[in-house]
Amino acid sequence: MKMTNIQIRLAVLAGVAFLGIGSANAQEVTWLRNVEVNQTVSDRGQSVSLLDMANSGLESISNVKVDLSLSSLTQDNPMWLGQIYASLTYGVASEEERTAVLLNRPGVSNSDAFGSSLSSLNVTFDDSAATNIFNVASATGTYQADGRLGVNPNGSRVAYSNTDVTAGLSALNGSLLQSQKLSLLVADTRQGAVAKLDSWGVKIKGTAATTGTINTGAGGSVAATGTGAQDVGATVQSSSTGTGAVGLLAGANQTLNLNGGLSGSGDFNKTGVGTVKVGDSTGFTGTLNVNEGKVLVAGTLGTSSTTAVRRGGLLGGSGTLGSMIWDAGATYEWQLRSATDWDLLRVAGALDLSLLNSGDKFNLSLLSNGSFDLSGGNEWTFLQAASFSGLGGLTLTQDQDITNLFNITASGFNGGTDASGIKVVVGSTANGFSLNIQASAVPEPSAQSLFLLGLGGMLGMRVLRRREGDKV
Numbered sequence: 051m052k053m054t055n056i057q058i059r060l061a062v063l064a065g066v067a068f069l070g071i072g073s074a075n076a077q078e079v080t081w082l083r084n085v086e087v088n089q090t091v092s093d094r095g096q097s098v099s100l101l102d103m104a105n106s107g108l109e110s111i112s113n114v115k116v117d118l119s120l121s122s123l124t125q126d127n128p129m130w131l132g133q134i135y136a137s138l139t140y141g142v143a144s145e146e147e148r149t150a151v152l153l154n155r156p157g158v159s160n161s162d163a164f165g166s167s168l169s170s171l172n173v174t175f176d177d178s179a180a181t182n183i184f185n186v187a188s189a190t191g192t193y194q195a196d197g198r199l200g201v202n203p204n205g206s207r208v209a210y211s212n213t214d215v216t217a218g219l220s221a222l223n224g225s226l227l228q229s230q231k232l233s234l235l236v237a238d239t240r241q242g243a244v245a246k247l248d249s250w251g252v253k254i255k256g257t258a259a260t261t262g263t264i265n266t267g268a269g270g271s272v273a274a275t276g277t278g279a280q281d282v283g284a285t286v287q288s289s290s291t292g293t294g295a296v297g298l299l300a301g302a303n304q305t306l307n308l309n310g311g312l313s314g315s316g317d318f319n320k321t322g323v324g325t326v327k328v329g330d331s332t333g334f335t336g337t338l339n340v341n342e343g344k345v346l347v348a349g350t351l352g353t354s355s356t357t358a359v360r361r362g363g364l365l366g367g368s369g370t371l372g373s374m375i376w377d378a379g380a381t382y383e384w385q386l387r388s389a390t391d392w393d394l395l396r397v398a399g400a401l402d403l404s405l406l407n408s409g410d411k412f413n414l415s416l417l418s419n420g421s422f423d424l425s426g427g428n429e430w431t432f433l434q435a436a437s438f439s440g441l442g443g444l445t446l447t448q449d450q451d452i453t454n455l456f457n458i459t460a461s462g463f464n465g466g467t468d469a470s471g472i473k474v475v476v477g478s479t480a481n482g483f484s485l486n487i488q489a490s491a492v493p494e495p496s497a498q499s500l501f502l503l504g505l506g507g508m509l510g511m512r513v514l515r516r517r518e519g520d521k522v
Contacts, residue, residue, distance in 0.1 A: 077258035077282050077306065078275050080297075081106045082267040084251035085234075090123055091134075091245040096237035099250065103230040106254070107264025107272075107284055110226060111140075113255040114219045116175040116195070118152060119248040120236070129245035131186070132157050132165020135203040135237045138219075138252075141227035150221045154196040155239060156186050160207045177219045184210055195219050203239045226256075259284045263313070268294030274304040274324060281307045288316030288336055300324030300343060311349065312338065320345050320363065327367070331355070335372075340365055340380070347371065353398040364415075366393065373399030374435075378410035384432045384487070386418045397435035404440020408454040416460040416469065416487065423464045424472065429488045436482040446483060450476040 083101055091097045116138060122128035134153050141147035152175055157165030166186055174192045175183070183193040199217035201208060236247045258264060260283040264272060268290035274280050286308060288296040295317035300306045304324035311331035312318060318336065320326050323343045330349035337356040338345070340363035347369035351357065355372035359365045361379035374397050376382075386392040406412050422428070438446055446452070453473045460469040477484035 077280050078112075078255055078273045079107050079258045079264055079266060080271040080273070081108055081254045081256070082251070082270045084117070084249065086249045087247045088249075089247050091120075091236050091238050091247055093244050094238055094241055096235060097247045098236075099234045099247065101232040101234070101252070103226075103232060103254075105263045105265040105287075106226075106230070107259050107262070107266065107286070108226055108254065108256040109259045111223050111254055111256040113177075114138075114150070114222045115253040116150075116152060116219065117249075117251040117253075118171065118173060118175065119250065120171040121246050121248055122169045123244040123246045127242075127244055128169035130164065130166075130240075130243040131168040131171060132162075133238060133240040133243065134245060135235075135239050137235050138222065139233045139235070140222045140231070142229045142231060145227045145229060147227075148222050148224060149199065149217055150195055150219045151197050151199050151217045152195045153183060153236075154198050154201055154203055156184050156196070158207055160209045163207060175219060182212070182215070197221075203237070258282050261310075263287050265289075266296050269296075271297030271299055272306070272308075273297070273299035273322075274301065274306040277303045279305040279307060281309050283310050285310040285313050285333075286318075287314040288312070288318055289314050290316045291336070292317070295319045295339070297321055298326045300326050312336075312351070339363075344383070347395065365395075368393045368395065370396040370398060373397060373402070375402040375405070376412045377405045378407070378412060381413035381415055382432075383415045383417060386416070386422055386430065388419075392430055393432060395433045397433065399435075400437045400439040401433070401435040402440045403438055403455065404442075406455045411455055411457045414456045414458045414474065414487075416458065416463075416472070418460075418462040418464075420462050420464055424460060424468065424489050427489060429486050431477060431484045431486050433485040434479050434482065435484075438483060446476045448476065448478055452476060452485075 085099055085101060087099050089097045118136065120129060120134065132155055135155060136153040137149050137151050139147050139149045155165050168186065168189050170189050172190050175195045176192050177194060179192045179194045181193050183196050186193060195218045197215035197218035201214055232252065234250050238245060258272060262284050264284045265287045266272065272282060272286050286296065298306065298318055298320045299322045301322045301324045305327060307327045309329045311329045312334040313331065314334065314336055316336045317339060319339045319341055321342045325344040325346060327346040327348050331351045334352045335354045337358060340359045342362055344364040344366055347365065347367035350370040351372055353372050356375065357371045358375040358377065359380040360377045364381040364383055366383040384393045451473055456474050458469040458472045460472065471489060473488040475486050475488050477486045
């Protein structure tokens with residue numbers, strides 16, 4: 051095969067410093083994109099595919115993984131992997147672009163002029179993989195990027211040496227560049243055989259931006275790191291549902307404060323045992339699934355949004371939601387802080403109770419700061435909704451007792467933690483219904499004692515009189 055002169059840009063990496071996570075409590079964004087290309091890499095030609103990272107929500111890049119799919123244009127003239135070069139560049143030349151070499155003629159060395167004969171490739175590049183793609187044995191799997199930036203794909207064949215690996219995927223790490231452009235180049239370095247760039251994708255992790263929008267893409271996530279409370283000032287967006295839902299992750303001893311709120315028409319999935327606090331999100335019209343741990347409501351969600359508290363999930367706080375679903379085995383944590391201050395959820399739409407029954411209940415956890423007595427005969431409204439649904443034709447009425455749908459626990463009250471006298475009853479509002487916590491009044495111990503003493507005295511007098519009558 052005849053060598054050809056292909057112009058391939060090689061970035062100089064000297065002086066590029068990695069700007070890592072600035073503190074132990076930075077928030078991590080996972081940004082995902084997949085690009086369908088279906089473009090021919092002509093014989094001794096090249097294909098370039100661009101990706102815009104605007105609104106990624108990243109402030110810096112700390113880890114990159116790349117998916118790449120190549121195939122043969124025709125079976126009569128199949129691709130020869132050993133003549134393919136591929137690189138991924140972040141930024142443009144005017145801002146000190148950063149380049150990672152994905153493929154550099156796999157298998158070609160001073161002892162092998164042709165290299166790998168694979169006619170297709172569908173792999174993931176990951177710096178943590180055990181094997182460099184130069185030694186590829188299968189068209190699928192996970193490999194380290196080639197990384198040999200200093201080996202000219204159009205030059206003389208040289209023996210492979212891992213000391214030449216200077217531009218793996220970590221070369222892309224660092225602060226965000228102004229252009230926010232990713233450029234994938236796939237080139238055919240020798241005559242004969244024609245390849246096709248089918249698709250490629252990236253999974254990029256980095257620190258979260260403090261302002262603007264975090265658009266992670268389908269399946270991306272925003273996660274707390276370190277311990278303690280961590281604030282995200284940017285608005286987190288989701289446009290995908292199902293498996294493309296955006297993850298909100300907080301682990302043990304972690305609280306992720308989404309002060310910028312949520313937006314978009316897609317789904318969010320809260321996972322991890324930690325807490326996510328959601329601020330005002332009036333532009334959010336999708337579904338927030340509370341799958342694990344706690345979500346605290348601290349604002350207003352869009353009126354057409356849905357909050358679904360799934361089995362094992364916990365919802366707390368005060369705010370206004372669109373519609374809401376209560377799953378059996380899920381929990382609402384209600385807090386009473388003073389005589390005039392307690393949690394109240396307002397539901398602009400319907401509260402769906404269809405997943406509850408007397409054998410599979412919703413958990414209602416009552417918490418106080420220790421200054422209230424459950425035996426005091428008080429009543430508090432903890433939820434207001436425009437309507438209730440999923441009751442199987444049952445029509446709720448004023449003061450109707452639906453305690454049989456709840457497991458009720460209490461802690462922190464002066465009067466102890468006995469919740470046996472607590473009821474959940476239906477109330478009414480100007481625009482719909484309410485659910486009220488009703489604590490039954492219990493007679494004071496002194497009153498009970500007097501009542502029993504008096505009853506005993508009356509019985510004693512009757513017995514005495516009867517005995518005196520028998521003597522006559």
